[in-house]
Amino acid sequence: MSRRSALLLAGVVLLALVWLFFGYRSGGDLRPSEAAAGRVAVETRPAERRSIADIREFSGTLEASATLTVAPKVGGQIASIAADIGDPVQSGDALVRLDDQEYRQALAEAEAQLQVARAQYEQARSDARTAERTLGRVRSLNDKGIAATAELDSAEADAGNAKAAATVAGATIAQAEAQVETARIRLGYTDIRAHWTNDDHSRQIGERMVEPGDTVAANTPLLRIVAVRPLTAVIQVPEALYPILAVGQSAQLRIAGAQTANFEAEIARIAPVFDPETRRARVELTVPNDDGRLAPGMFVQVGLIADRMPSALVVPRAALVRRDGREGVFVVDTAANVAHFVAVDVAFTQGDDAALRAPDTLDGPLVTLGQAQLEDGIGVAVDDDAARSADSATDGA
DSSP, rough: OOOHHHHHOOOOOHHHHHHHHHHHHHSOOHHHHOOOOOOOOEEEOEEEEEEEEEEEEEEEEEEEEEEEEEEEEEEEEEEEEEOTTTTOOOOOEEEEEOOOHHHHHHHHHHHHHHHHHHHHHHHHHHHHHHHHHHHHHHHHHHHTSSSHHHHHHHHHHHHEEEEEEEHHHHHHHHHHHHHHHHHHHHHHHEEEEOOOOOOSOOOEEEEEEEOTTTTTTTOOOOOOEEEEEEEEEOOOEETGGGGGOOTTTTTEEEEEEEOOOOOOEEEEESSSSSOOOOOEEEEEEEEOOTOOOOOOOOEEEEEEEEEEEEEEEEEGGGOOEEEETTEEEEEEEETTTEEEHHHOOEEEEEEEEEEEEEEEESSSEEEEEEEOOOTTTEEEEEEEEHHHHHHHHHHHO
């Protein structure tokens, strides 16, 4: 072969390689006839009509729906603790017992003082009766002119004093009875129980701060009891979303970082004021937590429904493009294998989907890959293998 023939052959091979390289770069698995026709290889997905919601996610924290700190009303040494972290607790359950020896002794002393007061009262009543009888005799003798007026005055004074002493003795009994009751109440305070109202649900011990043998003063925190069924999720919402919120509105909740395991929630309270620094308002949601999988202190993502369209035209978000300042999609005319640009009005996007306000229908599949090379009216070659794979994935889901 001559040198000229060799150079011509090498040129043809080089041109063929360049054609193949750029053909695959621009159109994927194009056949030579399609590449020659100037078609762009694309992947497509159909639009759908279905219900879709605009869910806005906000970061928040789970809190116990109620928190109770158990503390003694009297000081003393802890004799025993009947509950520990995680234990269920009902209202009225005995939780902590203080050493009650000193309080029992105080009760015994108060009861003894009561007995003394009662005895003194009986003595005072007896003295008062004696003074009244003496007064009666002196008054009778005075009426007969036998007893002097001074003697009558003295008898009347003695009778009055005796009656007053009986009254004081009666008051001393009341005072002693009150001291007995006080001592009995203080003794009862050594048996520390859980108490809450307006809630029949069981709660749990969330924290224990003391050990048996510790000496504590009155009002020292011993245990912290929390209500975890339900829980309260707290989020901060911006001004734009505030007007559409309402008590009773449902929401979705998931643990921060988790992609699955959604939990139901419901708005319980909406703050009527905004934080002047963050320009956000506090919103509290009730989370049933019936299975106990959530706990106070967890970071969560709360999805609030900002809008819902029960029968919207939904397109893949990947199909959205901008041409001449307008947002739209490329719709494939399957009969002519031509893509046409159609302007759309997007209501909102959710995940990989976009809900449209307009148009109401789209006649044909939408280009989801390859649209960067498209303009209105350009011929396309649909990648059937990719389309079938996408349809299979959709059917499987």
